[in-house]
Amino acid sequence: MKIYRYKQNNRISWGILKEDNLYPVKGSIFRRFQVKDNAVPISDVLLLPPVLPTKIVAIAANYKDHAKERGRPVPSEPMLFLKPPSSLIGPNDMIIYPDLSKRVDYEGELAVVMKKKAYMLSEDVPTSSYILGYTCFNDVTARDLQDKDKRFTRGKSFDTFGAIGPCIATDVIPERLKLKTFLNGKLRQSASTGNMIFSVPFLIRYISRIMTLMPGDVISTGTPAGVGPMNPGDRVDVQIEGIGILSNVVMKVR
Numbered sequence: 001m002k003i004y005r006y007k008q009n010n011r012i013s014w015g016i017l018k019e020d021n022l023y024p025v026k027g028s029i030f031r032r033f034q035v036k037d038n039a040v041p042i043s044d045v046l047l048l049p050p051v052l053p054t055k056i057v058a059i060a061a062n063y064k065d066h067a068k069e070r071g072r073p074v075p076s077e078p079m080l081f082l083k084p085p086s087s088l089i090g091p092n093d094m095i096i097y098p099d100l101s102k103r104v105d106y107e108g109e110l111a112v113v114m115k116k117k118a119y120m121l122s123e124d125v126p127t128s129s130y131i132l133g134y135t136c137f138n139d140v141t142a143r144d145l146q147d148k149d150k151r152f153t154r155g156k157s158f159d160t161f162g163a164i165g166p167c168i169a170t171d172v173i174p175e176r177l178k179l180k181t182f183l184n185g186k187l188r189q190s191a192s193t194g195n196m197i198f199s200v201p202f203l204i205r206y207i208s209r210i211m212t213l214m215p216g217d218v219i220s221t222g223t224p225a226g227v228g229p230m231n232p233g234d235r236v237d238v239q240i241e242g243i244g245i246l247s248n249v250v251m252k253v254r
Contacts, residue, residue, distance in 0.1 A: 002244070003029055003133065003168040005090075006045040017042065017167065029168075030115055030132065030215040049090040050135055050168045051113050053218045056083040057207055058109075058139055060152065062196050062222025069225045078198050078206055081152040083139070083220075087162035089248065096160045097232050097252045101142035104250070106230050107223035108181030108189050108238035111137035112200055113168050118213040127201040130213075133170035134177075136238040136246035137220045138163035143229070163238075163248045164218065172242035174200045179224065182237040191224035193240075 002017040003025075014029050015022030022042050027033030060079040061067040067074050089095070097104055115132035139156065140163060146155030174193055181189035198206070203219055213219075230236055232252040239245045 001133075001170045003050060003170065004042070004166065005048045005050045006042075007048055008040060008045045012048065015040070047091045047166055049088045049164050050166070051164070051216045051218065052088075053085055053216045054214050055211070056085065056087070056162055056218045056220060057211070057213075058083055058156070058220040059198065059203060059222040062198055063191065063224040064195070064197060065191075065225035066223055066227065069227070074197065078203060080207065080210070081156065083162050084157050086159055087157055089160045089163050091163075091165040091246055091248070093163070093248060094160065095138075095140055095163060095230070095236075095248050095250045096158070097230075097250055098142065098158050101145055101155075101158075103142070103144045103229050105141045105143045105227050106181055106183065106188070106236045106238075107139040107141055107227050108179055109137040109139050109220045109223045110174060110177060110179060110193050110240055111135050111164060112174070112204070112219040112221065114204075114213045114215055114217045114219070116215055118204060118208040121205045121208040123205060125205065127204045130204060131200070132215075133168035134172050134174060134240075134243060135164055135168050135218075136166070136240050136243055137218070138236060138238050138246060138248065139220055139223060141227075163246055165246050166244045169243040174221075177243075178241040180239045181226065182239065183228070183230065184234055188228055189224055189226035193221070195224065196221060
């Protein structure tokens with residue numbers, strides 16, 4: 001099942017995709033819901049970020065090849081940082097190139113969307129019931145500012161630096177997905193999510209013992225090797241098997 005959040009006639013709804021039509025949802029996608037019959041073609045709506053989280057927990061250096069290209073040691077435990085919800089944009093929205101930065105990078109990632117509250121989960125607790133599904137994420141990064149600060153907050157937190165979507169896929173297996181990132185149609189990243197150092201279940205349990213995860217919260221699981229700069233006018237596409245393609249164009253505001 002693929003869950004989309006969309007706007008039509010100034011009304012925001014969630015819907016389930018069947019072929020090329022969206023069927024509106026009655027009720028909460030985080031609990032029990034019904035699928036209505038009045039379908040709308042997906043081409044007739046504006047797609048929005050598929051979820052509105054209270055927080056975005058991102059994982060640094062969760063692929064060995066990316067840790068190597070960034071000159072970092074392979075971590076012995078997850079390296080966490082937060083991106084603000086104000087950074088979120090949806091499919092086809094513009095990534096704004098900030099005046100403060102001279103290098104802005106793409107980072108294609110698999111993201112987890114939480115279904116219910118997770119707090120202090122022990123090692124023997126299955127995590128599948130806590131997960132609503134998975135989506136594509138572009139952890140846009142002002143690389144020069146990150147390197148200058150030796151911290152993540154400024155370089156990761158600009159408005160539009162959290163591209164997410166196009167949907168939440170509920171039926172994929174997170175350890176078996178092909179992840180690819182294209183810049184202007186040219187392949188820049190290609191990896192299997194099975195190469196992550198820390199798995200999705202491990203990350204959920206680990207994070208839940210630090211902060212409470214709420215329904216709709218997003219965990220972005222890290223990027224593989226191949227990150228690189230984007231420039232105004234560029235298009236970046238994050239493609240994940242079984243989920244879809246998240247496309248955004250970079251622009252500079254004068």
